[in-house]
Amino acid sequence: MYSFDFARPTTVADAVAALGQEDAQALGGGQTLIPTLKQRLASPSTLVSLSAIEEMKGVSADGGTLTIGGGTTHATVAAEAGAYPALAELASNIGDPAVRNRGTIGGSLANNDPSACYPSAALGTGATIVTNTREIAADDYFQGMFATALEEGEIVTAVRFPIPEKAAYIKFMQPASRFALTGVFVSKGADGVRVAVTGASNDGVFRWTEAEEALNGNFSADAVEGLAAPSGDDMINDLHGSGAYRAHLVKVLTKRAVAKANG
Template identity: 70%
Template structure:
C-alpha cells in the first residue's frame, strides 16, 4: 500500500472541500477500496472518510419514502429498515459476512457499482432517488455500466430515498466464496406497476427486465413468467457460470422473488 494522507470531516461541506484536493478519494466502508489499495491497484494521495458525517447516517421515513443515509452500514439498514421495507432489510442482512455488514455502507456500494453487488438491484427496482451534495438522480439514470455511475468527480452520495412498494422481495444465488450475487433479482410491486432489477448477470451491470415487468404488472404471479426467456447474449460468462446459466437463473430467481413477495 502506498503512503497517503487521511481526513475525516464532520460535515458534507467539509468533505466536499477535502475531495477537491488533487488525488483525493472518498472512503466510505472501504470494503472494496482498501483491498484495492493493498494490492497497489489504487493509490489515492488523500483518503477522505465519510463515516464521521452524522447527517449521512441512519434510516428514517421522510418525503418520498424511506431515507437511508449513505454512510449507514449494511447491518444498520438490516435492522432499522425492517419495520418499513422488509425486502430491503433482508437484502442488507444477506450481504457478505458480519464483518462486511458492520463496515460496508450503502453509499459505498452504489458509488462503486460492482456488477455483482446487491444494493444496485434494490435501488433500481425501487425506483429510488440517489441524493448527492449537488443534485438528485433517478435510479434509471444513475447506473451507467460496469463500475460506472452518473456521479461526477468529487460528488458525494449523501442519501438514498426508497419509495416503499406494496410488495417486494430479493432473491440471490450466492457465489459461495465471496457471497456476491452470481445472480440476484429484486422485484417490487407498486400501484403503478412492477419493477424487476437484476444484478450479477448482465454484461453491463445491473439492469431492468422489461418483459417480466410487463407480464407481472398484468398478473403478479410466478406463472406469468412461464412464456418468457432471457437472451444469454446479454449475460456475463465466467468460471462460476455461463451466460446461458445466468440467463436461466434470472428467470428462476424472478419467479422465486415474486412468490416470496406474494
C-alpha cells in the same frame, strides 16, 4: 499499498472540500476500495473517510418513503429498515457480520459493483440517489459496470426508496465472496412492477422489461414462465458460471422473488 494522506471530515461540506484535492478519493466502508489499494489498482494521494459524518447516517420512514443516509451501514439498514422488509432482508444477507458492520449503502451504490445487492434494490424500487449537489433517479444513475452518473467529488448523501406494496429479493450466492452470482429484486408499487437484475450482465445492474410487462398484467410466477431469459454476449461468462447459466438463473430467481413477494 502506496502511501497516501488520510482525512476524516465531520461534515459533508468539509468532505467535499477535501475531495477537491488532486487525486483525492472518498472512502466509505472500504469493502471494495481497501482490497483495490492492496492490489495496487488505485493510488489516491488522499483518502477522505466519510465515516465520521453523522448527517449521512440513519434510517427514517415518512409516509410511503424510506430514507437512508449514505453513510449508513448494512447492519443498521438490516436492523432499522423494518418499514421496507425486503430491503432490510437484503441488507441482512450482504457478506458476513464484519462486512455488514463496515460497509455502507452509499459506498455500495457509488462503486456499483456488477454483483452488489443494493443496486438491484435501488433500480428495482425506482429509488432516488441524493448527492451533495442534486437528486438522481435510479434509472439515470446506473451507467454500466462500476460506472454511475456521479461526477468527480460528488458524494452519495442519502437514498430515498418509495415503499412498494410488495417486494422481494432473491440471490444465488457465490459461496466464497457471498456476492450475488445472480440476484433479482422485484417490486410492485403504484407505478407498476419493476424487475432489476444484478450479477448477470457485463453492463451491470439492469431492468428486465419483458418480465415487468408480463407481471404488470399478472403478478404471479406463472407470468414469467413463458418468457425467454435475457441472453447474449452481454451476460457475464467466468469461472463461476457461464452466460447461459446466469440467464437461466435470472428467470428462475425472478419466479422465486415474485412468489416470495406474494407471500
